[in-house]
Amino acid sequence: xxNDPFSxxxxxxxxxxxxxxxxxxxxxxxxxxxxDPDPTPPAPAxxxxxxxxxxxxxxxxxxxxxxxxxxxxxxxxxxxxSWQERARLNVAAILTATEI
Numbered sequence: 557x558x559n560d561p562f563s564x565x566x567x568x569x570x571x572x573x574x575x576x577x578x579x580x581x582x583x584x585x586x587x588x589x590x591x592d593p594d595p596t597p598p599a600p601a602x603x604x605x606x607x608x609x610x611x612x613x614x615x616x617x618x619x620x621x622x623x624x625x626x627x628x629x630x631x632x633x634x635x636x637x638s639w640q641e642r643a644r645l646n647v648a649a650i651l652t653a654t655e656i
Contacts (some may be wrong), residue, residue, distance in 0.1 A: 627633065636642040 636645055
């Protein structure tokens, strides 16, 4: 079986480098005489002049200055206490939004 030209040896050599064993030379070595010249490399991009960036101005806020706030102990936000009351207020807000 080792002389069979149509069987591929899995462990001895790769199939492509051996030419598949039946005269196929598509994957042979490199051509002996390469007459094509190497392509010329592209020209490097021209260097850009270094421009110093303009000094950054602080951004102005359209709605004025804002500040973080914290509730003191015992302060109340005025929110509904129970889920039923919150649901009732949400429905009222939705109905008001649909009228607008």
